[in-house]
Amino acid sequence: MLVGVDPGQAPPDLLSHYRYLSGLFLGIGLVLLSCLPRIERRTGRFRLACGVIVLGGLARALGLILGDAPSTEHYIALAAELGVVPLLALWQTRLARRFR
Numbered sequence: 001m002l003v004g005v006d007p008g009q010a011p012p013d014l015l016s017h018y019r020y021l022s023g024l025f026l027g028i029g030l031v032l033l034s035c036l037p038r039i040e041r042r043t044g045r046f047r048l049a050c051g052v053i054v055l056g057g058l059a060r061a062l063g064l065i066l067g068d069a070p071s072t073e074h075y076i077a078l079a080a081e082l083g084v085v086p087l088l089a090l091w092q093t094r095l096a097r098r099f100r
Contacts, residue, residue: 028052039092040099050089057081 031049035042060078064070070078 035092040096043092043096046092047089050085053081053085057085 028049031045035046035049039046057078057080060070060074060081064078
């Protein structure tokens with residue numbers, strides 16, 4: 001459910017977009033999970049998924065710059081998207097180099 005939005009009052013287009021984005025997030029998560037077996041060999045796939053997440057974080061940051069006041073959860077997500085995910089990509093790169 002959308003946080004802070006009553007589904008009975010939310011416009012159908014907003015609900016549809018929310019569900020679409022939820023499906024994308026699930027897909028990205030599944031791509032990342034598919035990298036776990038032999039992660040040292042899945043550099044391209046892992047970087048692509050991480051890149052998509054970072055792009056989403058940049059879009060979220062743009063909203064912040066434009067004056068959107070997100071909830072605490074969105075600040076945490078922003079920190080993960082622009083901080084944790086790039087660090088994971090760097091870790092995977094180091095791991096891939098070690099196993100070459």
